[in-house]
Amino acid sequence: MTELRGPVRIVGTGLIGTSIGLALARLGVVVELVDGNPDNALMAERIGAGSRLVQIEPQLVVVAVPPDHVGAVVAEQLQQTDAVVTDAASVKSKPLADARRLTGDLSRYVGSHPMAGSERNGPLAGRADLFDGATWAITPHETSSPDAVDLVRRLAEAAGARTVEMSVEDHDLGVARVSHLPHLMSALAAGTLADAPSSHLELSGQGVRDVTRIAAGDPTLWTQIVSANSGALTGLLEQIRGELDRLLVALGKEEAGDELTAILGQGVSGAVRVPGKHGTPHIDLVTVLVTIPDRPGQLAKLFADAAESGANVEDLRIDHSPGRPVGEVELAVKPASVDQLVDVLTDRGWVVHR
Amino acid sequence: MTELRGPVRIVGTGLIGTSIGLALARLGVVVELVDGNPDNALMAERIGAGSRLVQIEPQLVVVAVPPDHVGAVVAEQLQQTDAVVTDAASVKSKPLADARRLTGDLSRYVGSHPMAGSERNGPLAGRADLFDGATWAITPHETSSPDAVDLVRRLAEAAGARTVEMSVEDHDLGVARVSHLPHLMSALAAGTLADAPSSHLELSGQGVRDVTRIAAGDPTLWTQIVSANSGALTGLLEQIRGELDRLLVALGKEEAGDELTAILGQGVSGAVRVPGKHGTPHIDLVTVLVTIPDRPGQLAKLFADAAESGANVEDLRIDHSPGRPVGEVELAVKPASVDQLVDVLTDRGWVVHR
Numbered sequence: 001m002t003e004l005r006g007p008v009r010i011v012g013t014g015l016i017g018t019s020i021g022l023a024l025a026r027l028g029v030v031v032e033l034v035d036g037n038p039d040n041a042l043m044a045e046r047i048g049a050g051s052r053l054v055q056i057e058p059q060l061v062v063v064a065v066p067p068d069h070v071g072a073v074v075a076e077q078l079q080q081t082d083a084v085v086t087d088a089a090s091v092k093s094k095p096l097a098d099a100r101r102l103t104g105d106l107s108r109y110v111g112s113h114p115m116a117g118s119e120r121n122g123p124l125a126g127r128a129d130l131f132d133g134a135t136w137a138i139t140p141h142e143t144s145s146p147d148a149v150d151l152v153r154r155l156a157e158a159a160g161a162r163t164v165e166m167s168v169e170d171h172d173l174g175v176a177r178v179s180h181l182p183h184l185m186s187a188l189a190a191g192t193l194a195d196a197p198s199s200h201l202e203l204s205g206q207g208v209r210d211v212t213r214i215a216a217g218d219p220t221l222w223t224q225i226v227s228a229n230s231g232a233l234t235g236l237l238e239q240i241r242g243e244l245d246r247l248l249v250a251l252g253k254e255e256a257g258d259e260l261t262a263i264l265g266q267g268v269s270g271a272v273r274v275p276g277k278h279g280t281p282h283i284d285l286v287t288v289l290v291t292i293p294d295r296p297g298q299l300a301k302l303f304a305d306a307a308e309s310g311a312n313v314e315d316l317r318i319d320h321s322p323g324r325p326v327g328e329v330e331l332a333v334k335p336a337s338v339d340q341l342v343d344v345l346t347d348r349g350w351v352v353h354r
Numbered sequence: 355m356t357e358l359r360g361p362v363r364i365v366g367t368g369l370i371g372t373s374i375g376l377a378l379a380r381l382g383v384v385v386e387l388v389d390g391n392p393d394n395a396l397m398a399e400r401i402g403a404g405s406r407l408v409q410i411e412p413q414l415v416v417v418a419v420p421p422d423h424v425g426a427v428v429a430e431q432l433q434q435t436d437a438v439v440t441d442a443a444s445v446k447s448k449p450l451a452d453a454r455r456l457t458g459d460l461s462r463y464v465g466s467h468p469m470a471g472s473e474r475n476g477p478l479a480g481r482a483d484l485f486d487g488a489t490w491a492i493t494p495h496e497t498s499s500p501d502a503v504d505l506v507r508r509l510a511e512a513a514g515a516r517t518v519e520m521s522v523e524d525h526d527l528g529v530a531r532v533s534h535l536p537h538l539m540s541a542l543a544a545g546t547l548a549d550a551p552s553s554h555l556e557l558s559g560q561g562v563r564d565v566t567r568i569a570a571g572d573p574t575l576w577t578q579i580v581s582a583n584s585g586a587l588t589g590l591l592e593q594i595r596g597e598l599d600r601l602l603v604a605l606g607k608e609e610a611g612d613e614l615t616a617i618l619g620q621g622v623s624g625a626v627r628v629p630g631k632h633g634t635p636h637i638d639l640v641t642v643l644v645t646i647p648d649r650p651g652q653l654a655k656l657f658a659d660a661a662e663s664g665a666n667v668e669d670l671r672i673d674h675s676p677g678r679p680v681g682e683v684e685l686a687v688k689p690a691s692v693d694q695l696v697d698v699l700t701d702r703g704w705v706v707h708r
Contacts, residue, residue, distance in 0.1 A: 115559060120708075127707055129645060135557065166553055174554035182543050182565040187621025188597050189539040192531055192590055194623035199520055200528035203489065204628050205469060207568040211536040214561040215625040219618035223611050226618075230605040236546055237602055243542050244595055251584040251591070257577050264573035264580075267541030269548035271569040274558050291483060299667055300657035307654040315672055316653075353481055 002147050004154035006030040009058035009083070011073055013044035016088045016114060017064030018126025021049030023159040026128050030054060036065075044123040060151055063087040067224040071098020078103050084148040086112045086155065090175060091228035092139045092168040107145045110152045111168060113137040113175070114161060121218075129160065136161035139168045176232035178274075183214055183222060184237070190215035206317075276315065285314050285332040288342060291351040292329050302329065302350065309344035311337035356501050358508035360384040363412035363437070365427055367398035370442045370468060371418030372480030375403030377513040380482050384408060390419075398477040414505055417441040421578040425452020432457050438502040440466045440509065444529060445582035446493045446522040461499045464506045465522060467491040467529070468515060475572075483514065490515035493522045530586035532628075537568055537576060538591070544569035560671075630669065639668050639686040642696060645705040646683050656683065656704065663698035665691035 007030040010017045021031045021044060031050025035041035041052050061077045063070055063085065070089045077085045078099070085108055089095050092111040099109060116134040136156035140149045149165075156163045166174070190212040193201065226233060243263060250259040276285070292298050306313055315332035333341055338354070345352045361384040364371045375385045375398060385404025389395035395406050415431045417424055417439065424443045431439045432453070439462055443449050446465040453463060470488035490510035494503045503519075510517045520528070544566040547555065580587060597617060604613040630639070646652050660667055669686035687695055692708070699706045 115557060125707075129705065132645075137557065164553070164556060170551075170553060171557075174551075174557045177546055177550050177554050178558045178562045181546060182562045184601065185539050185543040186561075186565050186625075187618050188594050188601075189536050190622070190624035190628075191597060191617065191620040192535060192593060192624065193627050194620050196531050196624075196627070197524075197528075199518070199524060200531050201627055201629060202518060203469060203491065203525075203528045204532045207540075208532045208536045209628055209630070210564045210567050211540050212621075212625045212628055213564050215618075215621035217618075217622075219615045219622055222618050223614040226605070226614060227611065234602060234605050237598060237605070239546060240542050241595065241598055241602070243545060244591060244598065247538065247542075248588065248591055248595070251580070251588050257581065260577040260580060261573045263545065264541050264569075264571075264576050266545040266548050267566075267569035268544070268571075268573060270544035270546065270550075271540075271566045273547050273550070273555055274544075274563055274566055275555060276563070291486075297661040299670075300654070300659075300661040303654035303657045305654075307651040313653055316670070318669055351483065353479075 002150040002154060004029065004151060004158055005059055007032050007054050007056050007058045008050075008155070009034060009054070009061045009077075009081075010050065011035070011061060011063050011077065012065035013040045013049065013123045013126075014064060014066075015117065015121050015123075015125045015130075017062065018044040018047070018049045018123040019116075019128065019130035020062055020064065020088070020114070020155075020159055022047070022126055022128035023131060024155075025050060027158055029158070030056070032058060040123050044126065047123065047126065049123070049126060057081060058083045060155060061085045062155070063089075066221070067091065067094075067228050070095040072102060074099040074109055075102035078106070078108060083108065084151045085109045086152045088112065088114055089228070090179070090225055092137075092171050093231065094228040096141055096168055105143075106141065107143050108148050109141075110144045110148045111139040111141070112152050112156065113139065113171065114156065114159065116161075131156070132160040134161050136163050137171050138163050138165045139171045140165070141168055172229055173232045176229050176236055180226055180229055180233055181236045181240070183217065184226065184233070185240070186212055186215040187222075286335045286338045286354075287330050287332045288338060288345075289353040290329045290331065290345060291353075299329070302345075305345055305348045305350065306331065306341060309337070309341045311341040356504040356508060358383065358505060358512055359413055361386050361408050361410050361412045362404075362509070363388060363408070363415045363431075363435075364404065365389070365415060365417050365431065366419035367394045367403065367477045367480075368418060368420075369471065369475050369477070369479045369484075371416065372398040372401070372403045372477040373470075373482065373484035374416055374418065374442070374468070374509075374513055376401070376480055376482035377485060378509075379404060381512055383512070384410070386412060394477050398480065401477065401480065403477070403480060411435060412437045414509060415439045416509070417443075420575075421445065421448075421582050424449040426456060428453040428463055429456035432460070432462055437462070438505045439463045440506045442466065442468055443582070444533070444579055446491075446525050447585065448582040450495055450522055459497075460495065461497050462502050463495075464498045464502045465493040465495070466506050466510065467493065467525065468510065468513065470515075485510070486514040488515045490517050491525050492517050492519045493525045494519070495522055526583055527586045530583050530590055534580055534583055534587055535590045535594070537571065538580065538587070539594070540566055540569040541576075640689050640692045640708075641684050641686045642692060642699075643707040644683045644685065644699060645707075653683070656699075659699055659702045659704065660685065660695060663691070663695045665695040 009032040011034045013035040032054035033050040114136045311333045317330040363386040365388045367389040386408035387404040468490045665687045671684040
């Protein structure tokens with residue numbers, strides 16, 4: 001079993017790099033911070049993510065630079081050190097191919113992908129607990145040494161993450177499906193609203209808000225992510241185009257109900273497979289709707305009352321349609337808790353709907 | 355000004371019809387309940403939405419039957435009564451065209467669309483407050499009489515809704531954009547997950563959950579909705595296909611960054627136009643992240659502490675990635691409240707990130 005002793009050199013002190021530094025620093029591991037932008041490294045150092053000057057050779061290098069540069073920096077670090085090198089890019093095949101083109105021996109390189117993030121960027125958004133309980137994919141390639149794989153797993157565990165090991169190809173197809181394709185579909189749907197009349201936007205409900213939320217993400221970053229995974233994405237987008245054509249043909253027919261229902265049914269089959277809280281399918285939870293006046297303190301009162309019922313609120317959502325003076329809170333709880341929850345809330349005067 | 359005196363006949367006692375009945379009954383308006391399925395009408399009557407036997411001729415008929423049958427029932431009611439007739443279907447051009455084919459004078463018909471719903475169906479899901487503060491679109495056609503339009507507006511107001519008047523065509527294009535197209539995009543994205551390996555689903559985060567949530571909706575109902583609005587939807591889907599082709603071409607190129615960024619940027623422009631709570635763009639709110647242990651009572655404590663800071667929580671979201679032992683709550687508040695909120699929560703021992 002390889003031990004993570006440090007020092008760990010972090011190249012790239014944005015959100016991910018700084019957070020890894022903070023997580024390791026809390027365990028007493030020596031962390032060296034490197035960034036092309038000296039201000040970033042300085043900020044990361046000031047908030048306790050490590051030091052800019054470490055005299056000892058690193059045991060492990062973590063490359064957390066923007067996606068386009070990962071392969072080159074991995075190759076450079078393999079050449080400049082004897083350390084195990086990993087990276088944190090969200091696509092794994094392109095950095096591997098880039099590094100392979102630039103250097104010979106890749107046995108000390110093991111790609112990885114900590115699956116946590118934030119809408120905030122930069123070192124000041126860094127957090128020691130960013131990876132607590134998150135999934136961290138580890139993607140060895142054919143020539144990765146077992147010791148190197150082990151050390152990267154230690155890193156992920158030290159940061160508090162749950163590791164999943166899979167091949168580079170499988171990882172990239174997986175994130176294409178559950179992250180990159182949803183992002184592009186969200187962007188395409190949102191794109192049709194850019195020039196829409198305001199009167200159309202006034203008809204918006206919760207559905208369009210949910211579908212388009214992630215489309216607000218940084219286009220420059222997403223261009224890099226999507227470009228790096230173009231292989232896996234192209235196959236999925238062609239599949240989508242096939243379904244879109246089927247949809248268009250069906251909509252053009254007089255009687256196309258069965259075909260439409262089949263396409264929509266396929267969507268239901270996929271939607272219910274998306275894991276909810278703690279990996280349990282959301283279908284196992286029961287939701288309760290509570291009407292709530294829109295003023296301070298009401299949520300506090302609601303959750304205090306809910307807590308007294310003994311129910312653990314597993315998920316919640318506020319519905320806030322334009323112009324509604326009252327809100328509606330949807331509480332999801334385990335089926336066993338629902339009766340007690342409804343009874344207690346009703347007793348306390350809440351308007352509750354199941 | 356036309357007054358809503360009643361009786362109001364409601365044809366179709368599902369969620370929408372029953373809720374309209376309950377809303378009118380609380381104002382003392384006499385409501386007659388009609389349903390092809392006598393059990394439904396009986397249930398609606400039992401929960402107080404009106405009576406199955408009313409001897410007086412109706413002043414207003416509300417047709418709230420499944421989308422495919424609306425036009426025929428509207429025509430029938432126009433022929434059988436002297437009442438103003440409206441309907442509650444979510445697409446307005448098809449019922450109008452169907453009714454026009456079946457009857458002569460449509461001056462007493464004014465379409466409308468109460469924009470509220472629930473994941474629950476049937477009379478027992480009915481609620482007197484379903485439309486409180488919701489948007490209710492009123493869509494007169496060229497021959498609708500002004501008195502009829504007035505009476506339908508009174509109905510919507512009596513149910514507690516905010517009315518928006520627009521043409522049939524404008525309404526259908528609007529809902530195609532903000533409701534039906536997002537639904538289809540969600541279904542297509544979710545459809546690619548139906549046969550995906552479980553290891554791919556393990557990589558799911560909040561993004562794919564949001565994008566695919568509405569795809570879980572009833573395929574039979576959505577087939578009717580989408581078919582009824584095929585005209586407006588076809589145009590939008592063709593626009594999507596054009597963008598999808600652009601995306602595929604861009605992904606196939608070596609250097610396609612600018613094109614991808616343009617497509618993603620268009621998505622950002624659309625996403626930020628979707629109204630958030632009370633019609634304000636979500637961009638005006640500041641979000642604060644709070645780490646929260648996953649056990650009963652913690653949300654109550656958090657909201658009690660938040661309330662003491664004086665901040666009104668405008669929106670919230672729980673992030674619950676698979677396997678995370680702790681959750682993260684995102685609170686959205688007005689910029690003016692954020693400093694005080696962060697100070698109070700930090701004082702009380704919460705781990706808070708801005």
